[in-house]
Amino acid sequence: MRIYLLPVKRIGMRVWSIFQKWKLIRLEILIHLKTCQAHGSIIKEPPMHLNQKQRGVAVGMVVGLAFSFVVVFYGARVFINLDAADCFAISFLLPAVALFVAIARLAKHRFFNAADIDGSALTAGTDQARLLQALLQNTLEQLALAIPVYIVALFGSHESVQDAVPVCACTFLAGRVLFFVSYKRGASARAFGFAITFYPTVLLMGWQLLLVFS
Known part of the structure; x- marks a missing residue:
């Protein structure tokens, strides 16, 4: 009988590791952006709002x-x-x-x-x-x-x-x-x-x- 859960578990662990690294990178980017914002070197842009079609595509x-x-x-x-x-x-x-x-x-x-x-x-x-x-x-x-x-x-x-x-x-x-x-x-x-x-x-x-x- 072939074991399918082993590769799935391995993939899950790798995805979790990548997710943790992404969180650290995201935190560093946010800190950098706040620093730039404090010095007036970044221009604020209005938040992007998805329209109905974009939300439909995202759900699909x-x-x-x-x-x-x-x-x-x-x-x-x-x-x-x-x-x-x-x-x-x-x-x-x-x-x-x-x-x-x-x-x-x-x-x-x-x-x-x-x-x-x-x-x-x-x-x-x-x-x-x-x-x-x-x-x-x-x-x-x-x-x-x-x-x-x-x-x-x-x-x-x-x-x-x-x-x-x-x-x-x-x-x-x-x-x-x-x-x-x-x-x-x-x-x-x-x-x-x-x-x-x-x-x-x-x-x-x-x-x-x-x-x-x-």
């Missing part, structure tokens, strides 16, 4: 981060009995499906729309074409980050990290679908879909870096 990202943490460090148990071939298939084909959907949607729109059929290099592009292009671009960026992280994890020596890759791939596809569906409803609506695509990759990458340097 925080919830997405919490969900991603559970997925990466505990959801891997779902795929614990997969053989290597199935693990690789899930890990790489599901993100590829997300990219395929983004490409296919834009290609379909251009084929059936005379204003966009010549492509973005030859036309200004309609609003819908630009929206679909933005979705494709964002998916490519997410995929460019995820693939090397997945490859290193799957070829690494830590079984718990290897088992986390397929569930990250599933979350990648689910996040892309949510992002596509909610994009038109604004930044706060699509924040959760973006977060559960992005954060599992970041957490998996951070987990591997901690194991390498610990």
Whole structure:
């Protein structure tokens, strides 16, 4: 039986150590700012207030981060009995499906729309074409980050990290679908879909870096 709590505990200890160092740095910065303020060498700025959209994005990202943490460090148990071939298939084909959907949607729109059929290099592009292009671009960026992280994890020596890759791939596809569906409803609506695509990759990458340097 594989032990998953050990790496989680180690990561928690490292995060706590970083948090303590950050508190000391923050205290030094505050002391420096107060000193500068006393000498009149710093200009006061009004406090920044988040608007409704920014608060919505922040909530979606925080919830997405919490969900991603559970997925990466505990959801891997779902795929614990997969053989290597199935693990690789899930890990790489599901993100590829997300990219395929983004490409296919834009290609379909251009084929059936005379204003966009010549492509973005030859036309200004309609609003819908630009929206679909933005979705494709964002998916490519997410995929460019995820693939090397997945490859290193799957070829690494830590079984718990290897088992986390397929569930990250599933979350990648689910996040892309949510992002596509909610994009038109604004930044706060699509924040959760973006977060559960992005954060599992970041957490998996951070987990591997901690194991390498610990």
